Amino acid sequence: MHKFSMINTPERPYLKWLKDGIKTAEGRVNSEKYQKIYIGDEIIFSDTKSYNFIKGIVTFKHRYTTFDEMLKSEGVKNMLPFLNDDDLEKGIQVYQNFPGSERVKKFGCVAIGIKVTESKLVI
Numbered sequence: 865m866h867k868f869s870m871i872n873t874p875e876r877p878y879l880k881w882l883k884d885g886i887k888t889a890e891g892r893v894n895s896e897k898y899q900k901i902y903i904g905d906e907i908i909f910s911d912t913k914s915y916n917f918i919k920g921i922v923t924f925k926h927r928y929t930t931f932d933e934m935l936k937s938e939g940v941k942n943m944l945p946f947l948n949d950d951d952l953e954k955g956i957q958v959y960q961n962f963p964g965s966e967r968v969k970k971f972g973c974v975a976i977g978i979k980v981t982e983s984k985l986v987i
Contacts, residue, residue: 865905865906865907865908866897866900866901866905866906866907866908867907867908867910868892868897868907868908868909868910869909869910869911869912870890870909870910870911871911872911872914872916875946876946877985878890878909879909879911879916879917879918879983879985880985881945882909882918882978882980883918883980883983883985886945887942887943887944887945888938888939888942888943888977889924889926889938889942889943889975889976889977889978890909890943890975890976890978891931891934891935891938891943891959891973891974891975891976892973892974892976893964893965893967893968893971893972893973893974894927894968894971894972894973894974895964895967895971896971898974898976899971901922901925901974901976902922902925903922903923903924903925904921904922905921905922906919906920906921906922907919907920907921907922907976907978908920909978914986915984916983916984916985916986917983917984918978918980918982918983918985919980919981919982919983920978920979920980920981920982921978921979921981922976922977922978923977923978923979924975924976924977925974925975925976925977926938926974926975927972927973927974928972928973928974928975929972929973930968930972930973931955931956931959931960931965931968931973932952932956934973934974934975935952935955935956935959936952937975938975940952940954940955943955943975944958959973
C-alpha cells in the first residue's frame with residue numbers, strides 16, 4: 865500500500881475531484897517513491913490537516929519528462945479542474961509552485977489514475 869499526502873482545500877478539493885472522476889489523474893514528480901507504484905497497487909491520498917482521504921487502486925501510470933508534456937497529454941482540466949485546457953501556462957505554474965517541484969528536471973513527472981474504493985471527505 866502506498867500512502868501520500870495531498871493539499872486539499874474548499875477552493876481546491878482535489879480529493880473530492882478524484883473521487884467524483886472530475887480529476888482523472890494525480891500528477892507528481894516521479895521521485896523514487898512514485899517510481900515504486902504499479903498498476904493494480906493500492907494507494908491512499910490524505911490531507912493530514914483534515915484527515916480526509918481517498919483510497920483506491922492505481923488504474924494507470926503515465927510517465928512524462930516535464931509538467932508541460934504531462935498537462936498537454938492528460939489535459940489541463942483533467943488534472944486541474946479549476947482551469948481550462950487552454951490554460952496550459954497557468955497549469956504549469958500550479959505544478960511549479962508545489963514544494964519540491966524543481967526535482968522534475970531530475971526525475972520527470974507522472975500522472976496516476978485512481979479508481980476510488982473508499983473515502984472520507986468532510987470539507
